[in-house]
Amino acid sequence: MAATPQNPSAATPRRKVSRHRGEGQWAAGHFTPLNGNEQFKKDDDGLNVRTRIETIYSKRGFDSIDPNDLRGRMRWWGLYTQRRPGIDGGKTAVLEPEELDDEYFMLRVRVDGGQLTTEQLRVIGEVSQEFARGTADITDRQNVQYHWIRIEDVPAIWQRLEAVGLSTVTACGDTPRVMIGSPVAGIAEDEIIDATPALEEMKRRVLNNPAYSNLPRKFKTAISGSPVLDVVHEINDVAFVGVRHPEHGPGFDVWVGGGLSTNPKLGVRLGAWVSMDEVPDVYEGVISIFRDHGYRRLRTRARLKFLVADWGPEKFRQILEDDYLGRKLTDGPAPDEPVSRWRDHVGVHRQKDGRFYVGFAPRVGRVDGTVLTKIADLAQEHGSSRVRTTVEQKMIILDVEEGRVDSLVESLAALDLTATPSTFRRGTMACTGIEFCKLAIVETKARGSALIDELERRLPDFDEPLTINLNGCPNACARIQVADFGLKGQLMTDDRGEQVEGYQVHLGGALGLEAGFGRKVRGLKVTSDALPDYIERVLRRYQAEREEGERFATWASRASEEALS
Template sequence: MSDDSTPTTTTPSAAPAAREHVRGPRKGRPNGQWAVDGKSPLNHNEEYKQEDDGLSVRRRILDTYSKEGFDSIAPDDLFGRMRWWGLYTQRAQGLDSSHTGKSDAELSDTYFMQRIRVDGQILSTEQVRTIAGISRDFARNTLDITDRQNIQLHWVAIEDVPELWDRLDAVGLNTITACGDTPRGFLGSPVAGIAADEIIDPTPLIEEIRERFINEPQFTNLPRKFKTAITGHPSLDVCHEINDISFVGVRHPELGAGYDLWIGGGLSTAPRFAERLGVFVRPEEAADVWAGVISIFRDYGYRRLRNKARLKFLMADWGPEKFRQVLQDEYLHRELPDGPAATSNGTPADHVGVHDQKDGRKYVGFAATVGRVGGDNFARIADLAEAAGSHRVSLTPHQKLLVLDVDPDKVDQLVEAMAGIGLQADPGPFRRATMACTGIEYCKLAFVETKGLAARVIEDLDQRFDGVPLDPPISLNINGCPNSCARIQTADIGLKGQLLGGEFGFQIHLGGGLASKDREEAGLGRTVRGLKVSSEDLPGYVDRVVRRFLDQRQGEETFSAWVARSDEKEFV
């Protein structure tokens, strides 16, 4: 770990006059922008981050908290710095929706959610078995694949964290900055270096950023979380429009293969899509560009109000032209060439099904039910992969799992065996296209159940629509609160759990989506004021709206296009 506070490649060094031109005149209250207002903390979150770097809590976890128990943990560590190592207190059991909104201390159990950072890397079957063993030994067999391509465990006791970390370290995995105001785990193409139709392999870029900048104090005190997505696959398989920074593979007519750069995306309660800077990023300079962008966020991001601290708010105020100017002038000290926009080749971004690799073997994508797998099944996946000639598995940003390097003559064997543990290579449309967040089972922010509800809804809807052509499938994203961890605004049908008219239920978002073959541009879902649905009524509501779409569909019209042109009465 370096002691340097800022990398030489990203240190702002423009003349004062130029920097003042970039900042513009100061207006009103300070926003906590370090480069403008100085570093004086404007809220308690900023105070505890300056008092002690979040990474430093590791030593206290190992030497004190794991030995003296949960009650020994200092509050700022418990509800703050421990997130820098992927640990959140989970919701205490038995607290229903009426408790949501109370303080962390009132809602928290004495157990933790532990997030394991994957960064889009391909997992060996040894790593898969290690994670499965951790799940069984320390997490009551819980194991979820998240839509950030991470592994999430529950019921972790502080006493078990040191051994949990040791086991991960032994196989090259970790939990560093898996949460907190840090560069979170990356989304990376799950078929990096594998797919026959790949534009560029992003693996070297991901590895370079990890090696140079992750676990470095220069980027462990950001205004809020910073999400990265990197792909070289033409299916646009990392949801690039909704990340803080995305590198998307393109071919420049003169410079060859490289990346299209997108900045400032994010959902939650104030959704905003990322914007292209219009530049072409050469592979050899992409890590420096990443460092420049995250440095802008660190130095110019808004820190006064937590709900205005994401990079998307700075991008909204600056716009792409100014952002590009600051990046080039203050941080890179060179201009970036203009470049072409990335476009989808129309193949499904979830990679479910059987596909060709560059080397003649196959990769097979499987749908778990909203990412819920469990430790026992995760170990079984390693066994079944090896029986099919594979030693490698990858996860997707759509809560799916891929087995790579499958012998072509063993594909059918693998597909049948995986179906036996609930993983489908040819799933029904709703099993394939439904995602769900953690929900009230473990999350302190949630109002409603999600994972179990989603499983019941999927089973119901796939029976109702058995034999009904749904191409492409209708995506159904279920979220337990307004924060959109399950990307509700970018689903065909998005469900936001909240208090509605004195009752807990779901607000409906309709017609959202990300760029694909069937949709040239990303779009946020449409809401209908006053429209809500209960958990019990959810399958019937989805059935009614989807059949109405099928009845009124014009040619190959998509669900989102139908929503955009239809009257609100069609959505009730």
Template sequence: MSTDTATTTAASRRPDRSSPRPNGQWKIDGKDPLNHNEELKQADDGLNVRERIEQVYSKEGSDSIHSDDLRGRFRWWGLYTQRRPGVPAGAHNSLPPEEVDDKYFMLRVRIDGGALTTEQLRVVGQIAVDFARNTADLTDRQNIQLHWVQVEDVPEIWRRLESVDLGTTEACGDVPRVILGSPVAGICAEEIIDPSPVIAEIARRYIGDSTLSNLPRKYKTAITGHPSQDVVHEINDFGLVGVVHPEHGPGYDVWVGGGLSTNPRLAERLGVFTTEDEAPDVWHAVTQVFRDYGYRRLRQKARLKFLLNDWGPEKFRQVVEDEYLGHRLRDGLPAPAPSRPGDHVGVHRQKDGRYYIGAAPVVGRVNGELLVKLAELLEANGSHRLRTTPHQKLVVLDVPEQNLATVKAGLSDLGLDPDPTVFRRSTMACTGIEFCKLAIVETKTTAQKTISALEIRLADVADQLPERLTLHINGCPNSCARIQTADIGLKGQLLPDPDGEKTPGFQVHLGGGLASSDREDPGLGRTVRGLKVTVEGLVDYTEALIRRYLRTRDSSSESFAAWAHRVEEGQLQLEEPEPQLQEPAKGAVS
């Protein structure tokens, strides 16, 4: 398509220039920045801050860091300031940032597709030991996050990471974030198509590309070829889901415009099919649409989901084709609904005859020493690869059959359970107030205590519980732990106590879920007016709710999500814990 035609097409979408409220869309309103975030990005590309970190800040210390670098451009290299210890919950809304920021950083290691070698794992683990007080968390974006990092140590951390082909480039910031990929890419016999080549090609071409380093906000990608649809594509800005086209064979169904936070919206299909070879170009085209037409005036409306909501998928597809690709895309069909959960927990046979094992740390909390020991365990048993998952889990690959028992026992000894309870398997938690400046409540320890308590309290009905019953705990409204897509989602907030003070607690969302084996259509959780629970009352409420579900569900096949959307609000409200369930629910498996 010619430049003149593209310009005319863009001009035809321009609103009346007399409008007093431009949205900051570059192709419509021009590039004049409309807020400070846009000013600092235009003043200097976030990618350029690396040189200042290496040459200035790491030598002169944290006090030398310019505020726009500290709270802005550092994110382009995976660095966020941590919450200063002792800062009270909610204080970030009233205190100046310099009173909330600590001199230490969270550092996010970017792991596209979650793919790691044991050599890479050992390096990350040793970095955690040497520079991060042994901290390490597996995130639901397949990254590893470290804490207590000092700017003086960042150049050496980069040197070690890059020596094994890892890094932190664009791990945060208004850029293309880490690319989620199926944790069993290339090894599963059921796989429709291996997404590894597409992930690698997108990363090679575009990560660190200055033409895409100033997007309106973060831009998330998820790609899978596995029939379980194991990368939560419905809540990503761009998603590719493996599908077999009747004429063109295996390829991808394209999804656009998902995201959660305070304005959740599930992605939509563009109705197109793309081949492996075409997929990176389609990704690039959609990303450029976001760059050029995304809303930049208000950051809370700067995600791609808001543009898609206003345009709709048909118009979005047309702009992609007419202005960025210059040709029509093939029409496509949706992928079949998943037939099993996509967390890959447990032991599974690979297509080459070896095995992979999905193991569950408690809500992603690990440490550097553990990661080093895990690398040693795998290498001693013939495995040199593993994957992180979008569910805060690990999948170790290529285990010979004769070593399965040894590896399983070793994983258990490390606290990485290959046969977890439903609560350990299905609970996630964000970073929380321990390190995050936006958090209002503690999450990781709360989740650990809740899991342990529910395992004991509900032991008498363990055989009646579904295979998965997701509990997601978030420290603030931003939904890093995907609360709206959980069976039980908890959004952190401060609640009034009987003495008129504030106590940490949660707003409760119930019955959310993405495409899964027991839910064909993804949907967001249900909120009930006034349904809130304190941290102290969380275990009592969750136990009572689960027992009520088991007692009143239609049959053993009715999922928690279906039940939560079906029953009256009173069934979901706070009550005292119900008596122990003595008899199996009607239709339950005993």
């Protein structure tokens, strides 16, 4: 693999960007930091901040933290300052960072592949109760996020997590983020290939590795051998998707350059088939291309998707083969369409060993430490030592004997964790929102939960697969562009002329099956209070106008603007 280019040893004074310095690509010799983020990364590797947290900041308190550590390098260990309470959405883009910062942190725990033992889940729950005021949200990248973390407690939390094999390393920052994977890897009856060995080797090679700890921006990875396409592969920087090659058998199709945020792009195929053993080398090659050729001048163009869009998949593959792998890759087939319209693994399903797994739906990913410890207890009481998280903010208990399934389902339901959720409970996701996020403009979690209840009351018989994704700002952490109803938080003026929370609406987005971005109707905005009325009205119109078997996304793409308003 290509070596990391040497950074200049001495800090270079920042100066106005000139045209000849291009996009700040290391491979082009542009090592001079072109913005503050690149400067603090050059001054000190983000991985090194752990020592300062353990020896200085946790002992001297919040006020002792260097600003470049506080709002920069601490992310390399999963820490973000959370939003100070009482700051409304209208001030999000106005206030300086120090005015938005609370003296508490969000701490993100990596759950690569969504894989947890019951012992690990219990520790996550106990840490939540002891240090995080009970918070422990399941994210749409299979992680767990705490809030209300004090810097004084971080070393103790790390000790507790790492004792059971968990970590927060590079859970945030300009780094290889969590590697999402099929939550039923190795057990699903219909699996093409179990990607777990490749995922473990990728982790071994890049996590906590200084060769990959200074990327232009975050780097998102997905790998799955499931035919239901359960890792949103189209919106990751790199993804490995299970396929069967007509000559070489099961392996992976390689995708690069996906991502959402304010400039969304779907990933593209390289047209290459790779075996299980080849995946880690290809992964290192792709991440090295991003490190060396990625754009570092402007943060808004620093994701891999912009490089892929400029190069195209043919050039990207050529450089990967010639400069990083030193060999040609095998051409291969595209993945088939997903075999299921739901890809969250909710419900009761037989495993290939004859036992069962049970998938269930927390409300918009919101749980708490007490519930997580109870889930761990229930799993063990029913003979299981393994649980999983999904990219839809759901959870799964594996390895349940047939005779214990009904008892487990009933026990989960008593915790308001249903394995037979309504369409609305099953399909609604929400980001963190203004409660804790410094970028957010509106509330999301409570709004999403209340919306589920209201839609269940109004449309009790609606059973078509449907996704409703609520996001507190334009950055698309909740994947608004690829949902049936994608709701982007913003402030708006209501009928009384008052400024209230509301949402811009995206309609008919999808991943997996006819993947594409949602449609925006000109001027369509909905206040938070009017959301139930709006969604009910559109869904009743869909029910009246759809053709037999027509998905909501398909109908929304052809419906009149009047029908969608």
